[in-house]
Amino acid sequence: MQRLSGLKQLSLLLFSILLMFSSCKEDLVTIGEGVIGGEPFNTDKAVYQVSLTNNKLTTVQTNRLPLYQLGNFTDPIYGTTRARIVTQVQIPASDPxxxxxxxxxxxxxxxxxxxxxxxxxxxxxxxxxxxxxxTEPGSGDTDNDGVQNDFDVDPTSADSDSDGDGLTDGEERVRGTDPLNPDTDGDGIIDADDEETIANNFARSFSLDSIYGQRDMPFRVRVEENTFFLRDLDPNNNFEEDQTYFSDLDLTAFAGQVLFDGELEISAEQIVFFQEDAEDTEDIDESTLLDNTRTLAPGLRIPLDADFFQQNLLDQEGQPSLLSQSNFRDFFRGLQISIDASNDIMLLFDLTEANITVEYQYDDINNNGTTEDTTDDFVEKDERTYTLNLLTGNILGIGGNAVNQYTSENFPADIESTIATGTDDSRLFLKGGAGTFAEIQLFGDEATSEATIEEIRANNWVINEANLIFYVDRDRLTSVGGTVEPPRLYLYNAETNQPLYNIITELTFTDTPLGRFQNYGGILEEEGGTGLRYNVRITEHLNNIIVRDSANVPLRVVLSADILNVATREANEAGATEQVDIPIMTTITPLGTVLIGPNPEAALEDKRLQLQLFYTEAN
Incomplete structure (x- = not known):
């Protein structure tokens, strides 16, 4: 009986377990069906206001820049900016x-x-x-046929014939003939019929960048001795900090001897040199062959006064002026470079790549290969080249000093008034150099922003994407005949100077200024060849505010030549007592634009600056 009772209890236990399993299984099926059928998640879009302040700069720090402006740039809205360069000159080694x-x-x-x-x-x-x-970043040669896109009649096909000589651009690349010249060697026979053309014996053309204005017209350049001593260290800080120079530093009174004053032209071709004809090769004329060791990238090659460098360089050999770099900088205080105000041309230069070559001859002793017998020794002329640097650059920074002086016209009265009063937020006025910047506050002013942020948190939204859309004021730009539109906007934290993009998670197509940081965006979107808008994604920044309780700090909006370089420089703001930090790549661009603000007139309501959120929420 006890055994039967035990078996009965075991049977009841097993039955109970099976019943529980069956119930759980039924519940699981029921719950699953509810999830699929009920669509528990919903995606939607919301828009929020932002507040805006326009700000004007009076001066920006302009020494130790990655690029220096030279010339005159006329913006049809903001007026003309003139830029001149004052730079040190350096010897490559002491006591040469x-x-x-x-x-x-x-x-x-x-x-x-x-x-x-x-x-x-x-x-x-x-x-x-x-x-x-x-030069343009990247290869600039889409079809890889050896012809830069700017000169290629069909940049998408290597079968195009850009010079019309009967050879495709791709064939000319293989043969080593010039795809932009039907008769590479100038012998009167077109390349397609010429079997004796020397391969790769021509100057190549490159797509040039950072040149604004009338690039096809000659312009007048003036190079002068500089007599002002540019310090590297600041004496007001015990020579422990770098000396800062600002864009309003006028050193024209310190211009000394004129070393060049004449007209130049822009050429996209390499600067080439030819070999000297060798006496022992009568069947070959080396003077027709390029000396590829001396070939230079396209640029300005300006002849300077030879007598000046005779007196201030070669005649100083062995003197204290050349014993050290600091002695030389004090003795020869550099150059002042300017372009005549009548020429509408602005160029940007990297002075770490610039140099001065001094060609000289000297008496050389030729002993005819014998050191013991002096009876056949004689003196002959030999030639050398000595190279001076303007600035030097490495991973530690820029060596030497140079200053950009900017002189700008006053802004139009309505822009000046808008910025000065700070009451009109219908437009954003952005100008590079010693121009302007804007500050925006997400969700409006401080009084309303906190309540809005708390409301979003209470909704338990998952923010999928957050965008700031900046529309170009097309009517204003068109009314002045158009302008060179800035290719990108840069937004950064006004308190920490940190960018809003995350370099670790960013998407990069090409290692070029506009190929990097595609998630962040901010690149000018065009319609019909003119600018329409800039779309800046700030998703991670907004999630930091909503989810991680980060502060909703003001964001600065500026123009930037390259948002990869996030270094800042000091600047002085109109009407302010404290300096502000402005990205260094903002100070080097002459461009400007006008964008629609958060409170435009009714006709532009659909283009007003606003924050767009795309979110997911549970039903």
């Missing part, structure tokens, strides 16, 4: 020797008769200042 012998040896008496103490009589024959242009 010109020729073969140091000066201390040249002045010795020749007691041995070996002519080893001969005065070398160094003489400058030519001096050139080289300022290389900026």
């Amino acid at each position: 020797t010109f020729g073969d012998l140091p000066q201390a040896t040249e002045v010795l008496m020749d007691n041995s008769g070996i002519l080893d103490t001969l005065p070398e009589n160094e003489e400058v024959t030519a001096v050139f200042l080289y300022l290389p242009f900026q």
Whole structure:
């Protein structure tokens, strides 16, 4: 009986377990069916106001820049900006020797008769200042046929014939002939019929960047000696901090001897040099062959006064002025470079790539290969080149100093008034250089923003995307005949100066200014060849505010030549007592634009600046 009772209890236990399992299984099926059928999640869009303040700068720090402006840029809205450069010049090494012998040896008496103490009589024959242009980032050759897109009749096809000589651009690349010249060697026979053209013996053309204005017209350049001493360290801070110079520093009174004053033109071709004809190769004329070791990228190559460098460089050999870099900077205080105000051209230069080449000849001792027999020794002229740098650059920063001086016209009265009063937020006025910047506050002023943020939190929204849409004031830009529109906007935290993009999670198509940070965006969207709007994604920044309780700080809006470089420089704001930090890449761009603000007239209501949220919520 006890055994049967135990079996009965076991049977009841097993039955109970099976019943529980069956119930759970039925419940699971029921819940699952409810999720699928009830659509528990909903996606939607919401828009919120932002507040706006326009701000004007009076000066910006303009020394130790990655690029320097030179020339005149006329913005049809903001007026003309003129930029000149004052730069140091540096010797590559202290106490240089010109020729073969140091000066201390040249002045010795020749007691041995070996002519080893001969005065070398160094003489400058030519001096050139080289300022290389900026070239378009990336290859600039979509079809990879050897022709940059700007010069290619069909940038999408290597079968195009850009010079009409019967050879495709792709074929010319293989043959080593010039795809932009039907007769590469100039012998009267077009390349398609010429079997004797020397391969790759021509100057190549490159797509140039950062040149604004009348680039097809000659312009007048003036290069002068600078007599103002540019300090590297600030004496007001015990020489412990870098000296800062600002864009309003006028050094024209410190211009000395004129080293060049003449007209130049822009060429997209390389600067090439030819070899010297060798006497021992009668069947080859080397003077028709390029010396590829000397080829320079497209740029300005400006002849300078040879006598000046004779007196201030070669004649200083062995003197205290060349014993150290600091001595030389004090002795020769650099150059002032400007473009005549009548020329509408603005160029940007990287002065770490610029240099001055001093070509000179000197007396050289030729011993005919014998050191013991001096009877056949004679003196002949030899040639050398000595290179001076303007600035130098490495991973530690920029060596040397240069300053950009900006002179700008007053803004139109309505823009000046809008910025000064701070009461009109119908437009954003953005101008590079010593121009303007804007500040925006998400969700409006402080009084309303906190309540809005709390409301979003209470809704338990998942923010999928957050955008700020900046529409171009097309009517204003069109009314003045159009302008060079800035390719990108840069937004950053006004308190920390940090960008709103996350470099770790960003999407990059190409390693170029407009190929990077595609998630962030901010790139000008065009319609019919003119600018329509800029869309800046700030999703992570907004989630930091809503989810992670970060502060809703003001955001600065500026123009930037490259948002990868987030370094800032000091600037002075009109009517303010404290300096502000402005991105260094804002200070180097001359461009400007006008955007629709958060409270435009009724006709532009659909284009007003606002914050767009795309979110998901549970039903």
